[in-house]
Amino acid sequence: MTDLEKVSAGLTFAVPAATVFAVLADPAAHASIDGTGWVRDPIDPAPLTERGQLFRMGMHHDDHPDGNYRVVNKVELFDPPRLIGWLTGYEKDDGEPEFGGWLWRYDLVPRGPSETEVTLTYDWSGVPQFVRDRGIRFPPFGPGHLIESLHHLTELTTTRSAS
Structure with missing residues (x-):
């Protein structure tokens, strides 16, 4: 893999890694994290708990042939509270998922009891x-x-940490 086939950004959060991980493992939070308006509601709202788990999300994109559509995601990386990531794809006509080859990955590095580099x-x-x-x-x-997206995530995690 070359750096031409991935992009990354990092930010330090003033909350524990477990709090950040819990928000990332909650599909209901993903629309708020995204910020493009493409990610909408979770179709499978159960928390992410293991590698191989599938979860579907409602999506919208003006350039998509249907406007509104769904994606299916497969948890590929799962090591609480340090790593979570998923492949995104779609369901074929027979209902089987097919993944396009792109991966969303969050690496969390605790920097003390109440700070996390994401x-x-x-x-x-x-x-x-x-x-x-x-x-x-x-x-x-x-x-x-x-x-x-990381700024949106830090807002959500700070809110959860305060409550």
């Missing part, structure tokens, strides 16, 4: 050539998206 990485190195040939741009968002 790195968000979007990695599209696994995207097969036939998908790339469709003209899909990677990454599909602007350069500030990852750090903006």
Whole structure:
């Protein structure tokens, strides 16, 4: 994998890693973290608890042929409270999931009892050539998206930590 096939951003949060991890493992929080307006409601709202778990999300994108659509995600990385990540894909006509080769990854490094360094990485190195040939741009968002998402995440985690 080259750095040309992934982008990352990092931010230090003034909350414990377990709090950050709990928010990331809650699909109901993902729309608030995202910030693009693409991620909508969780179809599978159960907390993420293990590698291999599938969870579906309602989505919207003006350039998508259907406007509103769903994605299926598969938890690929799960090591509480230090690492969580998922592949994003869709359900084929037969209901089986197919993943496009892009991965959302959050690395959490505790920096004491109440501080966590969080790195968000979007990695599209696994995207097969036939998908790339469709003209899909990677990454599909602007350069500030990852750090903006981390700022949204820190707001959510600070709120949860205070309550």
